Amino acid sequence: MEIEGTILRGREFEPIEGRVVAEDGEITAIEEASVESDAVVIPAFVNAHTHIGDSIAKEAGGGLTLEELVAPPDGLKHRLLRKADQSELVAAMRRSLAYMQATGTATTIEFREGGVDGVDAIRAAADGLRIDPVVLGRETIDAMEAADGYGASGANDDRFGRERTATRAADKLFGIHAGEVDSSDINPALDLDPDFLVHMVHPEPLHLERLQDNEIPVVICPRSNLVTDVGLPPVDELAERTTLALGTDNVMTNSPSMFREMEFAAKLFDLSATEVLRMATVRGADIAGLNCGLIEPGREAKLLVLDGDSDNLAGARDVVRSVVRRAGSSDVERVLL
Structure with a gap:
């Protein structure tokens, strides 16, 4: 070719x-x-953070806080996911994956709710498509074992020590949300020695030092952060200390378009176009160990x-x-x- x-x-x-x-x-x-x-x-793009199950509820929950939207177990998305039957969920996720494929995304690092059933659902949704998601199971160790790793909600929701130990023993990927609403969950997340963190909107100087010392990459999702009104990550300070990748986060609140995420990041932050393109491609590939x-x-x-x-x-x-x-x-x- x-x-x-x-x-x-x-x-x-x-x-x-x-x-x-x-x-x-x-x-x-x-x-x-x-x-x-x-x-x-x-x-082709690597979308470094998504929640594609939210495809059943695009633009639901306008005006709700982040906790009201997505906090487990009773945030709006979790209630909607519990009510959806498997065929509805698979069909909605397939539409989002097909859109991502058509707009040049090779893979996405997906935090997949619903335990083993949730992992099975996204595998079914991707069947026959050329996009190949890296699936991080949630909620149970069994989900991690059925998936490519574990995607933790945040250290204020649980300690995740058992999950981290099991993921490390399985030599799989472990990511965790941190610093999205405030700084309280960042140190506990860093204590888990994750492969990457997501969001980091509210790091303090100590957290930045720990990021640098441990060379932990961060996935930023600026469109999502604005929609959920949690603020914006200090990209200059983060970029000085670690590598950054881009994710589109919840399909509920944002289209999974890397074109939109790149444009937004490039115009919002003091980043070169070359750096933003790295964040949308090779940085996510590096996190997931992809070639x-x-x-x-x-x-x-x-x-x-x-x-x-x-x-x-x-x-x-x-x-x-x-x-x-x-x-x-x-x-x-x-x-x-």
Whole structure:
């Protein structure tokens, strides 16, 4: 397989004219050459944090607080999830996964409610699609064993020591929400030595030092944080101390579009377009231990091809900046997963 156009190569996303060559799903070469294609070829996205089960309740709960919306066990989402039958849940999640696939997302790190049944549901929803979610079970150790790891709600909900020990013994991924509403759950979350944290809106200096000392990455979800009115993470301080990835969080409150999340983050924070594109691709891949997220030999050929001559992108002077701040679903030409 060969894909021609402007290739955003490597971790710096250096734009080069030429072609990507792939065999058996793996990138084997990036060749610089003069080509006629207007395509822009970028790595497919890795959405580093989602709750796709919320697809049954898009835009429900307007005006509710974060606790009223999502706190277990009686937040609105949990009540709605309990009432939904399995077929309804699977069908709704499949629609969201199909949308993510069509807009260039190769995988998502999904915190999956509902124990083993919840893990089975998202596996069923993804069956036959090319998007391949990394599923972190919740609520029980059995769910972790059926999934790719464990996604903890937050250290104020439970201590999660047994779950962390079991996840480590299984050599699987462990992530946990922390610092979303306030700072009270950050130290207990860090004590668990997680593979990554989600949100970190309210870190204090000690927490930032611990992040740096333990090299724990953070997934930020700024659109979600604004919708739930918890504030915004101190991105400059976090970025100085650890690596950041992007997630779209609850489908209840936000579309699972990495285009929208990138544009929002790039315009809201003092981050370069290159850094934001890393956060939307290779940073999430690194967290999940995946071999995608970059265009370089030896990586999986999971690619997103944009029409650089679309009405929206034609005339762009800075290719990376236009991908991050301007591109959208209407510019997608091909998704190769």
